[in-house]
Amino acid sequence: MEIEFIKMQGLGNDFILLDNRKGDIRHPYPDLSKKLCSRHFGIGADGMILILKSVAQDIKFRIYNSDGSQAQMCGNGMRCFAKILYENKILPQKKMRVDTKAGTVIPEVITDEAGRVSSVRVDMGEPVLFCRDIPFKSPNEIAVEEFLTVGDKECGIIPVSMGNPHAVMFVDDLERVDVKKIGRSIETHERFPEKTNVEFVEVVNDKELKMKVWERGAGMTLACGTGACAALVAANLTGRTSKSAVVHLDGGDLDIQWNKETNHVFKTGPATKVFEGRIRI
Numbered sequence: 453m454e455i456e457f458i459k460m461q462g463l464g465n466d467f468i469l470l471d472n473r474k475g476d477i478r479h480p481y482p483d484l485s486k487k488l489c490s491r492h493f494g495i496g497a498d499g500m501i502l503i504l505k506s507v508a509q510d511i512k513f514r515i516y517n518s519d520g521s522q523a524q525m526c527g528n529g530m531r532c533f534a535k536i537l538y539e540n541k542i543l544p545q546k547k548m549r550v551d552t553k554a555g556t557v558i559p560e561v562i563t564d565e566a567g568r569v570s571s572v573r574v575d576m577g578e579p580v581l582f583c584r585d586i587p588f589k590s591p592n593e594i595a596v597e598e599f600l601t602v603g604d605k606e607c608g609i610i611p612v613s614m615g616n617p618h619a620v621m622f623v624d625d626l627e628r629v630d631v632k633k634i635g636r637s638i639e640t641h642e643r644f645p646e647k648t649n650v651e652f653v654e655v656v657n658d659k660e661l662k663m664k665v666w667e668r669g670a671g672m673t674l675a676c677g678t679g680a681c682a683a684l685v686a687a688n689l690t691g692r693t694s695k696s697a698v699v700h701l702d703g704g705d706l707d708i709q710w711n712k713e714t715n716h717v718f719k720t721g722p723a724t725k726v727f728e729g730r731i732r733i
């Protein structure tokens with residue numbers, strides 16, 4: 453069968469969006485994601501995102517990594533998702549309640565004078581710090597700076613979940629980190645039973661972070677929205693930044709705010725439609 457798709461990117465983290473509200477795409481999603489995300493044999497992307505009908509909320513969001521694994525949530529992908537829902541008039545409202553495997557997430561599109569979505573502000577919900585819920589194997593009930601044995605090194609990380617697991621590592625000089633080698637090792641570390649995304653973070657000042665990311669199920673990407681949220685939470689918890697910061701990623705900047713009254717984390721950034729097409733599966 454032939455299906456329509458929309459290729460999107462958020463700070464260079466790219467996705468293939470499929471509208472399967474009618475349920476006519478019956479191909480197993482893990483296999484379909486691997487095929488479509490292949491940069492040599494498919495369309496090419498870090499992940500595949502599905503627009504699905506929801507009973508409980510306005511719409512349902514599901515994300516699969518390029519290796520076919522399913523993730524609970526995707527920050528950059530959620531901005532792309534919200535942009536399409538609004539611009540394609542799938543949902544009339546600017547503020548949406550989205551059913552994700554990380555719970556209900558609330559994106560709000562911000563439009564320019566022409567009515568086009570210029571950026572999206574997402575209420576990402578609450579960070580998860582209980583080790584058992586991340587999940588992360590630890591004698592500690594709550595995440596603190598933990599040490600993982602990676603090869604012949606002891607790496608200090610702070611485990612945080614934004615619905616999906618993250619290992620945040622603070623470094624003095626981001627340019628000197630072997631992101632691939634260390635990221636790959638920590639992604640599959642046995643203390644992360646569901647694997648993990650890995651963020652390498654350099655503190656610029658109280659309101660700025662620089663970050664590179666190795667993503668679970670996708671490898672090095674240009675940006676990770678949930679990862680930027682996890683990085684801000686870890687930085688604030690350890691007194692490195694205030695409760696809001698600009699996170700500089702290879703693909704661009706994200707604005708992250710942690711509202712301590714509601715304990716919700718907010719992420720604001722761009723979303724771009726690259727092209728649309730049809731592909732035989």
Ligand SMILES: N[C@H](CCC[C@H](N)C(=O)O)C(=O)O
Pocket residue numbers: 465499515517522523524525526527528529616617649667668669670675676677678679
């Ligand atoms: N690889 C992630 C999912 C995509 C998250 C990332 N692209 C984002 O923007 O949050 C995981 O397996 O948890």
